[in-house]
Structures are given as structure tokens and as C-alpha cells.
Amino acid sequence: MKLSIVKIGGNLIEKETALEQVLENFSKIEGPKILVHGGGKMATQMAEKLGVETKMVDGRRITDQETLNIITMVYGGLVNKTIVAKLQAKNCNALGLSGADLNSIKSVKRPVKTHDFGFVGDITNVNTNMFSLLLNNTITPVCCAISHDGDGQLFNTNADTIASEIAIALANEFEAELYYCFEKKGVLRSIEDEDSVITDINTEIYQALIKENIIADGMLPKLHNCFHALEKNVHKVYIGSVDMLGNEKEIRTTITL
Ligand SMILES: Nc1ncnc2c1ncn2[C@@H]1O[C@H](COP(=O)(O)OP(=O)(O)O)[C@@H](O)[C@H]1O
């Protein structure tokens, strides 16, 4: 059976109309589905309001205790509950989850190499039995970018990685399709030209795009997660706008090995 895993990024969540549209399209997807959300931009704004400095390295947030408190409030609270309420209003039976809820996602502290990321976790286990149980009972999990270590510690974990690891964990049981939704129509050849979507990227093209510096910033870990998912039996992986959900004819980037 097909399973759709949709990740929505912080730039979409922040804009009221974009969020409405993505949740409208998501709620119409038939069959089992999971929504994973980020919210990095909102966490940064909240940190600024509270006078806490934000530091990012390689697209990941250095997460000290104060930052962990902020991201828990923003991702696990405000963003997650707002999305769940909006999905319920669209007759989608959503259940909000952090990685600690139902022990859904376990992680360990990211090892200190060149940087100490603080309370950032690398995923070690996805509770597939629990996700299957929910999906088989027509419940739609809504997962935020928080995991836990099983000993009471919460960790901040990149939302793109949460989405790919959930897709990988469920790929044996379902035909998993992973959709990375953001504010562009796909991976762009030129960041200034919104219509320069590269419709197909395979491993060879990916290497060439990195060399040409076309894939940079947040796009680097996103594409890394895409290829990792495909290597681990995820059936299909796409990057595109909200319009790609439920519309196969919409322009988007299809990733293949
Ligand atoms: N070639 C590219 N095509 C599209 N976006 C790109 C590209 N290179 C860099 N980017 C940037 O990457 C951002 C998406 O990464 P990120 O902010 O991590 O995603 P998300 O919103 O899903 O969390 C885009 O907003 C864009 O500014």
C-alpha cells in the first residue's frame, strides 16, 4: 500500500495562506499519510524576541538549554498544535507527536567533531510498530523536529532528516513516497529564476550540481536526505511546491539514484 510522507518547511509554515494551501492539499491525499514539519524560521524569530542568539552550522542549529526550551515551545507547541487544529478542521484525523510521544523517534546526542551542537540528536530508531498502528487506524501523525533519548532528554533534530528516517523505517511495510515541500517549485538551476526548475536529478547530475555550486545552503542536507532515502528503499522522492501535492502533472524535481 502507498504511504505519503510530506515534509513542510519553515518558510511555508510562516505564511498563513501558504500553510492553508499546503494543509488543504495534504488533507486531500488519499490513503495513509504522515506530515512532518519544520519551523526553523519561527524559532529564530522567537529567540530574537527573547534575546537569545541563534547560531547555525552546516544548516543545523547549535542548541543550548535556552534554545532547546524555545524550539520545544515553538515546534512541539505552537506550530504542531496549530497544524493539528487546522487539519482537524479539514476532516483529517491528525495526531501531533514529538519523538518522545509514544516513543516515536529516538536519538543520541550528535557527536562532537568540529562543533558541539549541544542538544541536537541523530536518529537511532523510529518506532515502526507505533506508526503502523496509527496509520492502520486512519490516524494521521503530525511530527515535529524533536526527538528524545529515552532517558528524559529531548533533542532538536532536522525536520528533513526526521521525514527521510520515517520514510526509510516504513519502506518495508509500505510503498513509501517522500515529498519535500518548500516555497520554490523545485530545485532551481538559478536561484534568481523561479522557473528554472531542474525536473530530474540523479546521482550523476547531483554531483555535477554540487561542483557548479547550484546546490548550496539548506539544499545540500535536503538532497543528501533524498538520496539516502532512495538508497534505503524509499520508492519515490520529490522536491517541489505545495501545488505538487495531489497533482502529478505539476512541475517538480524528481530524484532518482
Ligand atoms: N538550487 C536551489 N534551488 C532551490 N532553492 C535553493 C537552491 N540553492 C539554495 N536554495 C535555498 O534553499 C532553501 C531551502 O532550504 P531550507 O530553508 O533548508 O528548506 P525548508 O524551507 O524546506 O526548511 C530555499 O529557500 C533557497 O533559498
Ligand SMILES: CC(=O)N[C@@H](CCC(=O)OP(=O)(O)O)C(=O)O
Ligand atoms: C538541528 C536543527 O537544525 N533542527 C532544525 C529543526 C527545524 C527544521 O528543520 O525546520 P525547517 O525545516 O523549517 O528548516 C532547526 O532548529 O532549525
